[in-house]
Structures are given as structure tokens and as C-alpha cells.
Amino acid sequence: MSEDKSQAPADAAENSAANSAAAGEKEPDMGSLLKFRRQKLDRLRELGVDPFGAKFETTHAPGALQANFAEELPVKVAGRITALRDMGNTNFIDLSDLGGRMQIFVNKKQVGEEAWQIFKQLDIGDWLGVEGETFTTRTGEPSVKAQSLTVLSKSLRPLPDKWHGVQDTQIKYRQRYLDLIANERSRELFRLRIAMVAEMRRFLQDREFLEVETPMLQDVPGGAAARPFETYHNALGMELYLRIAPELFLKRLLVGGFTKVFELNRNFRNEGISRRHNPEFTMLEAYWAYADFEQMADLVEEMICHLAEKFCGGLLIEHKNEAGEVTKTINLSRPWKRTPYRDLIKGVAGDDWFDLTNEERRAKCAGELGVEISAEMEDYEVTQQVFEKLVEEKSIDPLYVTHVPKELVPLAKQNTSDDSVVDVYELVINGAEISPGYSELNDPDVQRSRLEEQAGEETQKIDEDFLLALEYGMPSAGGIGIGIDRVIMMLTGAESIRDIVLFPQLKRRDA
């Protein structure tokens, strides 16, 4: 890169230099920031250093060294330079990765003139390997006194603001790596998510559930009532759908002899995006032969409490705002309340609710209950609306809603003493449905009529292969679904699903 100051005013020279630094690419003009990094890249090459490094064997990760610190230990650590405190001939830098950071003391006389010249070409954001010896500084900070430096990668772009972090949600979600570099809270949330998901697998495996993988590309998208994503297989010449649930395949496995089985993976639903909805989301479904919905409720209760105790320091889950003030406390103490649907409705809408005529119920919604309803709603939907607005949204501590009307849940077994309700639970925590659990319907004739009723005219939506499988006999079984993203949100206090999904779906950004 050359500047020709004799031919142009200073700022014009500045611009042309910045443009050539971008090597003809169309880059947002960040003034001299990019230019200076390119200059240092060139300078490193002139010094005979490969700016993008090669092999460097470490003895410790920065965070691990920090945690198991000992004096006068010869070490090799590597990481990204996330802070650089330049005191002239002495510099303090922080080397960081996802797991933590370590301070490095770099002194001109210690490393020698040659390494010092290389060091002066480094910026915040560069990756560096350091060989040296541990010591504690005058201010008590565990550090590594650098003896030699290995450049592992030059960063050509400046990192986000170190104090404010990444605030811009567009950058946070579209360039998650910057969010992970800059925001400790994000690192913490994802570390927690990863650990919790691993623990859920372990929890089920410890109870002899087998993890399986069933088709995500399905011919007939079943197991839920949601709009699917459509796609097309060229060689087969057929429409396919991304699954909305794995349920019908897991039940086929029950027919095949699996007695405890689960799948923890993505489902896809072609619906709106919101704070609580991502089009692809992670779902756990588990089936347990010979069990019923109450045993499934016990299992879920145990699992979530286990996670809370292991990762949240107990069963009181505190959600905090940005100022660190507790805004909400969820009490997961057992046993969790289990209440029939109708009792919950009576509790908020009056003991006589189910004695009223449909017209009277609609009038009561519009009047004293203040629940918005529309004329197109079926009668049972009016009651469901009361449930959602007055029970579900106000329920913070765990609540198992049981004996749900069968219209709401077509894939579960009817109760033996009251055939208007089904043997299911719906677990509500923090105002949201976290998990449904069923005593699964395994009568092939009843299942067929329910699916036909649900499909209406669209008979192609009926999964005939699934019904065929049921005719061979599916053992009675309990089944659950758990919305993993929502459990993580509930346990961590994350306010948006986008904060606990690494790469959430966003609208395409036009140039």
C-alpha cells in the first residue's frame, strides 16, 4: 500500500488508501480502521511472520489456567487478544476463548527486539499463542510472562466495543460470533444451554431411554396441527415436508419393540416468529411403554428439578432485568400442582360456567371476564380462550393441567370414567406451555376416526402407514413433548428465544 501525499490533499489520500486497502471489494467505509489493520498485516509479512499462523500446541486453555493457577509454571496458552493495555515497553494483554481469559505480560526486554516488532503489529482481535512462565503481578492478577509469541491469526476488522458489548440486535443475531466475543451474558447462556441439553440426554439415558433419529423429511407431516414447510425431492419426483413432530415415527418404534425411546432434535413449523417462536425449534419427545401420563408427569418434574438444582443453584428460579433486579421468581418446589382443566376454569370463570348456555358464556367473556373472543370461535374454543388468558398466562409456578377436553387433544386416550376428557397433562410454567404429556391413544380404529375428523376433506393428510402400524399393536404408553428452547428460557431467564438459539431465523437482509 502506498500513499502519495504530494499529489492530493491529505483527506483524499486517506480515502484512496482506504479503498485500495479493501482490495477493490465493496466494503462499508470504516475510514482508517481497516486500512491500519491491513498495513500491520503487510508489516508482519515483511517481518517474515505468517499472519495466519499454523500449529501451536497449548498446555492450558486460558480459563483452565486461570482456574488452576500455580506460580512459576512453564506454559503455552493461546487465545484471542480481547484487551490490550499499552504501558509503553510493557503491555498487558488478555487472551480469551469461550471458556475464559488469561492475562499475559509482554515486556520489550523479556521477548527481545525481534518479537517486540512483531508484537507492535498486533491488535485487539488477533489470535496469539504465548509461551512463558506464570507469575502474579503487583496488583495480584495471575499472569503469564511472555518469552515468545506465535501469531495465529491477524484480525482484519475491529472487535465490538469492549465496554458496551454488542447492543445492536442485528449484529447480535446475524453475527453471533461477535456477540459471543463481546458479551459474557451470551457466552453464559449458551454454555448453560449446551450443558442442560447434555444433561437431559444423560438423565433419560440413565433411565434406559434409547435416543433415536427419525425422519425430518416426511411424506405426510403428522403428530401436530401446524403448517409445515414444503420441499421437493428431485429424484423421487415427490413433495416432501419438514417434520412438524417426530411423534408418529417414535410410535412406530413402540410397535417395533422399543419400550423406552426418545428423540431430541429440531421440528419445523411454518408459523409466525415471535419472542417465543422460532420456525425451527428443539423438541424432546419421549415414549415409555406401559406407562401413563401421570408417570410421564413425574418424569418431567424430576428432570426439570434436576436441571434447576444442577445448573441454577436450586429450585427458586430468579429472572433479572438488565439492572440485575429480580423481576420474577419461579418456585419449582415439588410436588407440582395437578388440577383438572374444568376446575381451573371454574376457579376463574365461576362454578356455574359449564351450566351456562354458549351464548351466556360468550356474553360473560365480553363482559365481566374481559376476555376477547371472536364470533368464528367454536364453543369449546371460547372456554379455551378463557383458559389461556386467565389461567395459563397468569400461572408462574409449575401447574399440571389435567383432564383436558378431548377436542383439544385428538391423539390421547379418553378417560375411562369421563369420555369427554382425555388422559393428558399440559405443563404450564411462567405463563407458557412447556410440555404436554399423554396416555397415548393406541386403538387403531379410534385413532383413524380422530385423524379423519381432524383432516376433514384433506384425506391426504392422514398417515396411512402409521395407522397400519397401530393395527399390528402399539403397547399402551405414556408420551411427552418438551419444548427445549422454552425450558432453557424459563431456567435461564432469557427474554427471547433468539437469545438461546445460536442462529435464529431472521428476515433476509437486502443489500
Next chain:
RNA sequence: GGGUGGAUAGCUCAGUCGGUAGAGCAGUGGCCUUUUAAGCCAUUGGUCCUGGGUUCGAGUCCCAGUCCACCUACCA
């Protein structure tokens, strides 16, 4: 789909009644051997989201649009 709020330096944000565009951080240069957002001094950096309108004059007022956030609607 509907409603409300927002968009100013690379980042975080001020910007008065309509009258020449501001700060901190980052960057750059210099001095200094122990810093923790953090040494000190100096300094560079602007499509005020886009387009139109009103005006002698618009970051500021009006209209339209784009994008974002929140609420709402849809949603097993």
C-alpha cells in the same frame, strides 16, 4: 396483518426555538517497566436511514418508504 416507539462517527449516545455536527470509547502519533472499562498528551474520523415537501436556511417540521425493537394477531 394491526398498533407504538426508534434509526446521528467503527461502537455507545447527546444535539436547545429551524441557524456552520458534539462527547466518551475505539483508532492513529508521542512519552512512560505492573495495568484491570481506566496512565498521560495530541489527533483523525459524519450519506444525521432513503426519497420527496415546507423554508432564505432542515439532524430538527410535514409526507411516503426501508429496516429494527416492543405490544398485538396467527400458532398443539
